Amino acid sequence: MDNVLEKQRSAHEDIERLEQAIVDQYMEDAKTHREKLYNEHVVDKFLTRIADKSEYLHELYQDKDGLRQSEMEALSGSTEFSEFYERLKVIKEHHRKYPNETVEPAEMEFIYLSQKKEENDYEELEKKFSGEESTGRYLDLNELHSMYINLKGVKKLDYLQYLSEFDDFVTVYPKSIKTTEEYKHYLNQLFQYLYGFFRRSKPLYDIAALEEEALPEFNQQWEQGKVPGWDVDTSNQGLFCPACQKQFSKQTVFDAHLTAKKHIKAQKKLEEQKDAPAEGTVENIVGGKDDKRKAIAWRERLIIKYAEALADFREETKSNVERKQALTDKERILEQEQEVVEFVDQDSDDEDDEKIYNPLKLPLGWDGKPIPYWLYKLHGLGVEYPCEICGNYVYMGRKAFDKHFQEWRHAQGMRSLGIPNTRQFHEITKIDDVLALYQKQKKEGSSAEAKADVVEEYEDAEGNVYNKKTYEDLKRQGIL
Incomplete structure (x- = not known):
């Protein structure tokens, strides 16, 4: 029925059902971190809906257009019986017009939600986080x-x-x-x-x-x-x-x-x-x-x-980063000898089911679990690449080694030597080799310092790449 009192009754019923759904959600025995986080997100949705319904109810009770007051007077005045039968007539006409219309009880929505949780593998929840965040356990900065x-x-x-x-x-x-x-x-x-x-x-x-x-x-x-x-x-x-x-x-x-x-x-x-x-x-x-x-x-x-x-979360993140970066020689030897990694099932009934057995100290993957050992060997994450220019800093894996030539540590080391960090000096990690190449370039008249305005590249906010001279001219003119 499309009247104010029925709208108010329906809104109150929805709020009560949402409150009961929150209680039922908290009554479930969530053991793993993922299950607890899922429950919190579901409760947050319920609370948002309760807030929206409450705001809607507040507007109805304010009765700015006076419809609620007129309905109350019609139901409590001398014409209460005629008003009752008039509304009953409207209901009968509706059911006569739609005799086989199916009606789904309001509580079925929450029953479906519970079944969905049992069948769902929490993919939607995991999509909210990056691999480094490990389903909300760590920060990814x-x-x-x-x-x-x-x-x-x-x-x-x-x-x-x-x-x-x-x-x-x-x-x-x-x-x-x-x-x-x-x-x-x-x-x-x-x-x-x-x-x-x-x-x-x-x-x-x-x-x-x-x-x-x-x-x-x-x-x-x-x-x-x-x-x-x-x-x-x-x-x-x-x-x-x-x-x-x-x-x-x-x-x-x-x-x-x-x-x-x-x-x-x-x-x-x-x-x-x-x-x-x-x-x-x-x-x-x-x-x-x-x-x-x-x-x-x-x-x-x-x-x-x-x-x-x-x-x-910050302390957990720092511990996780230290664990992945600071590996001792003994642990690296153990990683090379041990090729089998055992995991504890996250869905077991044990109280410590969230702890992962990781004796090799392998890096964590996108799902918060250690990556397979064959993948660890494939990417060469156990191979050390020291760089004398970076203060004998050791990079684990070829990918991290290739990337570090554009990072601040290597650039600062090159700057302290008085040599521009250009592409001609990439792949060189010894200080003597870099100095020798730089002196050779100066003798041949092809010093990278003389061509810094052409060799060095800069990128603007839109991804356009310019050499140093063009970039500084455009920025000076206010175009960038």
Whole structure:
């Protein structure tokens, strides 16, 4: 029946069934990590539906159009019997018109969901995570680490150090780069990943409460100029230009820049933003739409709070990375001699069914289990490739060895030798060999240093590749 009271009754019934479904979901004995995570995602969907139904009920109870009040008066007034028989007539006509219409009980939806869980192999859940994340057990910051390495002026950290210090915005990230577009892009990507990992690995965690708790403290510290990494000299607060986002040290310099074309253009743009502010932006949330620095600092504070809440995941990730990278000689010999790897069945009834038997310390695959030994041998992951230029760092496997020539460690070693890291020096790992080749190139007049503008390649945000000279010219003109 299409009336307000029936809609309210139906919504209340749906909410009660969803609450019972949540109870049934928690009553199931989930033993493995994957089963527990699956249950949390299902409960999260139920809670979202309850919130939507409750909002719908709230609108019905408000009765802005007065339909509910008129129905109540019709059912409780002098015409209550005529109203009753009129509605009964509508029901009979509907069943007379559709005599064989099948009706599925509302509880069947949850019965199907339970059966689906028994038959499903959790493929949809595993698709939400990368292989490195191992169904929500570990963080996967490899891509963000690459973005961090490409930032100018930051400390060069390896992946393990980055896992420990990526949220240290005081010492790791210089204040001079915090207003650059590259840093803002990196910060947004880091924030979005941590937020998304929260939603995937801890769907029932109340992120909104965490943010609401952190906001008052942040606003108070910002007003006092005591936000770590953004300390403000209160004596020069009047010399800050919100349009240009610059802090000036002298009054004369501040007054002189007010007549510059760049400041006038920035001031006009700032006034336009004030007239039409974008709703839901980070600037409006923290109350700092006139100060972009505050929005960046607030995003840093959120990342710190997320990292604190994900401390257990971070420690597990660090342990996993150390286990895969730091193998002793004894373990490598054992890996070469042992060719059979036994696994513990994840679906067994044992309490320790999530522990995997991995005596060879093989790398983990996309499913969180050690890769087969034949695959380990095929890719040569047990073969060591030392590089003297990288400080005698040892790379495991040919793939990692080939990749390291473009990474920061090798580039820094070449830079310390005063030699450009060009393709002519790839595959060379001895310092004497690199120096000899460089001297030979200088004698032959084909020094890579003289051709650095042509040999070195740069890539823009759209994937276009230019040589160094062309890239710098385009960037200087503002085309890139």
